[in-house]
Amino acid sequence: MAGLTGGDPSLLRRINSAVVLHALRATDCATLTEITRVTGLSRPTVEGVVEGLIEAGLVIEKAAEEGATRRQGRPARRFRFRAEAGHLLGLEIGPHRVAALLSDLDGRVLGAQAKDVDETADADERLERLRTAVAELLRRAGVARSSLRAVGVGTPGIVEADGRVRLGTALPEWTGLRLGERLSRSFKCPVLVENDANAAAVAEHWKGAATESDDMVMVMAGLSPGAGSLIGGRLHRGYGGAAGEIGALHLLGREVTPETLLSTTDEPLHPLDEQAVAEVFALARKGDARARAAEERFIQRLVHDVAALVLALDPELVVIGGWAAGLDGVLEPLRRELARYCLRPPRVALSVLGEAAVATGALRLALDHVEEQLFAVDGTVTARR
Amino acid sequence: MAGLTGGDPSLLRRINSAVVLHALRATDCATLTEITRVTGLSRPTVEGVVEGLIEAGLVIEKAAEEGATRRQGRPARRFRFRAEAGHLLGLEIGPHRVAALLSDLDGRVLGAQAKDVDETADADERLERLRTAVAELLRRAGVARSSLRAVGVGTPGIVEADGRVRLGTALPEWTGLRLGERLSRSFKCPVLVENDANAAAVAEHWKGAATESDDMVMVMAGLSPGAGSLIGGRLHRGYGGAAGEIGALHLLGREVTPETLLSTTDEPLHPLDEQAVAEVFALARKGDARARAAEERFIQRLVHDVAALVLALDPELVVIGGWAAGLDGVLEPLRRELARYCLRPPRVALSVLGEAAVATGALRLALDHVEEQLFAVDGTVTARR
Incomplete structure (x- = not known):
């Protein structure tokens, strides 16, 4: 971790400071001896860096904070990272x-x-x-x-x-x-x-459905569908930040928009009316034939969008989100259709974070x-x- | 470049050796003084490493090789990387x-x-x-x-x-x-x-149409279409090595295969008969109506496949290749259609390497x-x- 020799002394100080912070953040609290051991820095360097971090408000001495009872002799000072800084x-x-x-x-x-x-x-x-x-x-x-x-x-x-x-x-x-x-x-x-x-x-990679997968696509299956993807754990934005904007694909050929597909009347839904969408899903679950047909059309369209992403990127995992409710019904059909069309079908999971994603x-x-x-x-x- | 301290001495020797090789390969030939300056290694280290590389056959002393006339005094020995090793x-x-x-x-x-x-x-x-x-x-x-x-x-x-x-x-x-x-x-x-x-x-990134672009998609526009992509200059293989296998997309919905699209009769072409494809392109260029219609259908299909890749990945450049001949006619329609459907249309270029790619x-x-x-x-x- 340490071991940069020569060069800009202020850069070196900053790196040493980052090394110490890094070590302190990974633990509850630590003594100077422990920090010295973990970082490989010298004792005087660690002392100087910790002093600077205390001044900057990023580190605090634990004993001072807690007023802990001191044992006989000089006690080992303990320090912790101030996440509240x-x-x-x-x-x-x-x-x-x-x-x-x-x-x-x-x-x-x-x-x-x-x-x-x-x-x-x-x-x-x-x-x-x-x-x-x-x-x-x-x-x-x-x-x-x-x-x-x-x-x-x-x-x-x-x-x-x-x-x-x-x-x-x-x-x-x-x-x-x-x-x-x-x-x-x-x-x-x-x-x-x-x-x-x-x-x-x-978000799903941090604390949702994709914590175990570094190669994933997050599909926002809304009426304006879009997707985000991680490749090797890193966000893939694309050359111009437009990667995953798969919504335009339906403009090609004879395909129609989700607003039309999900409509149970001859009128398309409003492009942003997700409440209406939830109602269609709810009706379909109750067995309404027109709603079921609408849901089926929507799923076919979603399969096509997701298949395009999966064929292009070959992710390990596809996470479906973007709706408050009603999407759990699409998982099974989506898995089945992807298995038919994709050479290596990915896992498919529902967003864990939902609205909070x-x-x-x-x-x-x-x-x-x-x-x-x-x-x-x-x-x-x-x-x- | 140099400057690793402590640790495994054989690893250090290997790194120093790589550093010297790297430097020698970037130039025609160099003296020990020049190598010392470029690598930042000490003179004795460079001497030892060069000696080892000569023994391994990767480096040769230039004077020895050329029998160059020596000027008065001790001449500076010059060394070069042996690409023929x-x-x-x-x-x-x-x-x-x-x-x-x-x-x-x-x-x-x-x-x-x-x-x-x-x-x-x-x-x-x-x-x-x-x-x-x-x-x-x-x-x-x-x-x-x-x-x-x-x-x-x-x-x-x-x-x-x-x-x-x-x-x-x-x-x-x-x-x-x-x-x-x-x-x-x-x-x-x-x-x-x-x-x-x-x-x-x-290949196209190395010495073809994409030498200036680190974010590119190479489309093999054959009857079994496929694609390869570089992201940030690195090959994107996908989680299971299946990235870019966009050919399956036409199986979805009502779309048909290139073999059908490109046929000028009611019979589809053989999936691997690229000679027949070249003939259709040639006929179309001569003005044959059925061939032109077939070419048009094929281009629409290609646009859809390429659009799916472009929307998913957002590359800077799309290179079209995979045929021996006949593809130059697809570039203009492809550019036009991508500009209509993609939020940020990429540049489109023909493969430079062709068959050799x-x-x-x-x-x-x-x-x-x-x-x-x-x-x-x-x-x-x-x-x-």
């Missing part, structure tokens, strides 16, 4: 709701807040709802805004690296919106914007960012913004 | 032909040999044809079989990491064939088996393997097999 937000901005998750520097969730928002709301109104949700969440948790170290955001659309929405048809005024820049006005820390399906993929993934992306800054020990230490 | 083969095993490429350790092609083979030939016959081609190639080039360091092979089908063909419908007896093991009997060096479209992708990619994979053994300096040095 900073906080992170994971935000979702969707068609029907905005949501926020708050965590400490260990990613432990401290609170959540969600608000409904009208699907016709313009960008200003939608962002104002989000700001209100965040303010309420911070107040309730007793966390100061200045304590935030990074904010992750998941939202529909193709998102540029600078946080601009290149294309986003699901939300009004979304295409072209400088979302990262707009949100940055509310926060002093970095704001990282990500496509919602990508964020959901990261996008905000949870956004939180994980914020945590990744902070970890890269504080704990990167693989030679590259990202400079603080 | 070992050789590599890139092999293609296809439905209609087998092909072999021979190179030195710098990847410089020294000779090529191809042989037609009947599409109905069984595995034994096909491999025998390949062995004959290889034997002729080595004899013609005057290269001993014992000089081979690695052999790459590209062939249709899903190929396991151990060289077994898990599924290969294009060639008789191919599914289940332990191809790597079979070929290993003819060679003492490692044999690396790869899917043909994957090999072609690597698969064997060239197989050669590059063999070269990668040897480079990993000889020149890996990023901390991990793969042990020699």
